[in-house]
Amino acid sequence: xxxxxxxxxxxxxxxxxxxxxxxxxxxxxxxxxxxxxxxxxxxxxxxxxxxxxxxxxxxxxxxxxxxxxxxxxxxxxxxxxxxxxxxxxxxxxxxxxxxxxxxxxxxxxxxxxxxxxxxxxxxxxxxxxxxxxxxxxxxxxxxxxxxxxxxxxxxxxxxxxxxxxx
Amino acid sequence: xxxxxxxxxxxxxxxxxxxxxxxxxxxxxxxxxxxxxxxxxxxxxxxxxxxxxxxxxxxxxxxxxxxxxxxxxxxxxxxxxxxxxxxxxxxxxxxxxxxxxxxxxxxxxxxxxxxxxxxxxxxxxxxxxxxxxxxxxxxxxxxxxxxxxxxxxxxxxxxxxxxxxx
DNA sequence: GGGATATTGTTAGGATGCGAACAACCTACA
DNA sequence: TGTAGGTTGTTCGCATCCTAACAATATCCC
Numbered sequence: 001x002x003x004x005x006x007x008x009x010x011x012x013x014x015x016x017x018x019x020x021x022x023x024x025x026x027x028x029x030x031x032x033x034x035x036x037x038x039x040x041x042x043x044x045x046x047x048x049x050x051x052x053x054x055x056x057x058x059x060x061x062x063x064x065x066x067x068x069x070x071x072x073x074x075x076x077x078x079x080x081x082x083x084x085x086x087x088x089x090x091x092x093x094x095x096x097x098x099x100x101x102x103x104x105x106x107x108x109x110x111x112x113x114x115x116x117x118x119x120x121x122x123x124x125x126x127x128x129x130x131x132x133x134x135x136x137x138x139x140x141x142x143x144x145x146x147x148x149x150x151x152x153x154x155x156x157x158x159x160x161x162x163x164x165x166x
Numbered sequence: 167x168x169x170x171x172x173x174x175x176x177x178x179x180x181x182x183x184x185x186x187x188x189x190x191x192x193x194x195x196x197x198x199x200x201x202x203x204x205x206x207x208x209x210x211x212x213x214x215x216x217x218x219x220x221x222x223x224x225x226x227x228x229x230x231x232x233x234x235x236x237x238x239x240x241x242x243x244x245x246x247x248x249x250x251x252x253x254x255x256x257x258x259x260x261x262x263x264x265x266x267x268x269x270x271x272x273x274x275x276x277x278x279x280x281x282x283x284x285x286x287x288x289x290x291x292x293x294x295x296x297x298x299x300x301x302x303x304x305x306x307x308x309x310x311x312x313x314x315x316x317x318x319x320x321x322x323x324x325x326x327x328x329x330x331x332x
Numbered sequence: 333g334g335g336a337t338a339t340t341g342t343t344a345g346g347a348t349g350c351g352a353a354c355a356a357c358c359t360a361c362a
Numbered sequence: 363t364g365t366a367g368g369t370t371g372t373t374c375g376c377a378t379c380c381t382a383a384c385a386a387t388a389t390c391c392c
Contacts, residue, residue, distance in 0.1 A: 013234045018292065023299050026314045027306035031207060033321035035223075037328075038204035039248055041197060044328045056378075068179045075340070082205055087379050089342055111340040111387045126184065133189050140193035142327040143320050148192045154309050154317050155199035161308040162203075162210045222348075241370070253349050255372055277357050277370040 034158075041139050049131045053124070058083060060132070062091050063117075066101055067125045071114045073106070100124055200324075207305050215297045219290070224249060226298070228257050229283075232267050233291045237280045239272070266290055 011025050042057055050060055061081040066072055069080075078088045092115065095101050100121035106112035117125070140148050177191050208223055216226055227247040232238055235246075244254045258281065261267050266287035272278035283291070306314050 010234060014295075017233065017288075018296065021296050023296070024303045024306075026318065027302040028299060029318040030306045030309070030314055030321070031211075031302045033318045033325065034200075034204050034207060036248055037321040037325045038200050040325045040328045041200060045197075058378080067183065068176060073340095082202055084380055085341065086343080086381075090378085092341095109340085109388070113341065122183075129180075130184065130187050130189070133194060136193040136197045137190045139324060139328055140190075140196045142323040143196070147316075147320065148196055150313075151317070151320050152192065152195040152199045154313065155196070155203040157308040158305060159199065159203045159206045162206045162305055224348080239370095250350055251371065252351075252373085256348085258371095275358070275370085279371065 034155075044139065045132070045135055048135050049128065053128065056091075058087065058091050059095060060128075062088065062095060063100060063121065063125060064129065066115050067117055067122065067129070070116045071104070074103075074113045074115060077115065095121075210305065211298070211301055214301050215294065219294060222257075224253065224257050225261060226294075228254065228261060229266060229287065229291060230295065232281050233283055233288065233295070236282045237270070240269075240279045240281060243281065261287075 007025070007029065011023075014023055014025075046057055050057065055063070058081065061083075062077055065077050065080045069076070074088055074092065075085065077092075078085045081088070092101070092103065096103060099118055101115055101117050104114045104116060106114055140151075143151055173191070173195065180189055180191075212223055216223065221229070224247065227249075228243055231243050231246045235242070240254055240258065241251065243258075244251045247254075258267070258269065262269055265284055267281055267283050270280045270282060272280055306317075309317055
């Protein structure tokens, strides 16, 4: 872990405690830095663009997915956004209450609920998403432009691999 | 966002909605994949190694930091682990209740609390951490071994850059 | 047709994490 | 010395997100 201590010092201390066992410090750094980055980026985005509109990270994702793919079934929003359907129910109600999107029962399957943006929701996204993307640009900015695609791809294969067996 | 749809199709739809504005899709993919990866990895680690010991991710981090740096001040644990001191108070009480570590008032500064591992805590970490690291290895495994250090470094600079101005 | 099984969105309950307020303690400075 | 202001850990209230249970609906298969 980075933090106030150096990686070298951390490795030395792990070795002191585990002696013979061989530890993969590079993988350890990947996992640890992955979490630090995700938390830091989430906090940053929530405090910059999202807080102005009183939106949580999840709320924004729901808006974004709906904006791009409307009309969309709620179960698809959950998959696309990566959260549970129970979480989605609450967030959807909040966003619907604010007049940014609307639920609608499916004609062909009575169990399904379709979601559409309202005009107010589209207005919001037309200013919010460019501002959000500007912050995404800022987040990725310290990485060599030629390596950013590679970074995204490495994160993708990590996700796919980990989700494979569960 | 990857999900069921292709990146190309997503880009086309964003363009449909924003026309002239130029969006940085690579940065968008970096941020989006960062969150998907962090969530997937966290779930994986919690379900494999951590669930057996009824440990949350945060609980494990606290144990790990303490194990490596004991005796350590609680404020340092919070910084090192990347969570708030309020969160730490509760987690520390849980771990102390299970007999894995112990609080101790600082002699030199009455406000500070020092934390040490108990022998039972050390026993736990001597088996838990190698198992955890094996899963970290699995997480990083789909990335070219020669590129893993680069991945960790990119995540680190992203974190540092984003935390800089807050 | 019609009952067993599966799927969907919602609800209820619990776990987790944060910011704000607070009491105890330390430090600086007049 | 003593008082104002900063720091630390804890408590409290709140938001978020998950799993499990449930009712409504659809599908399968005899």
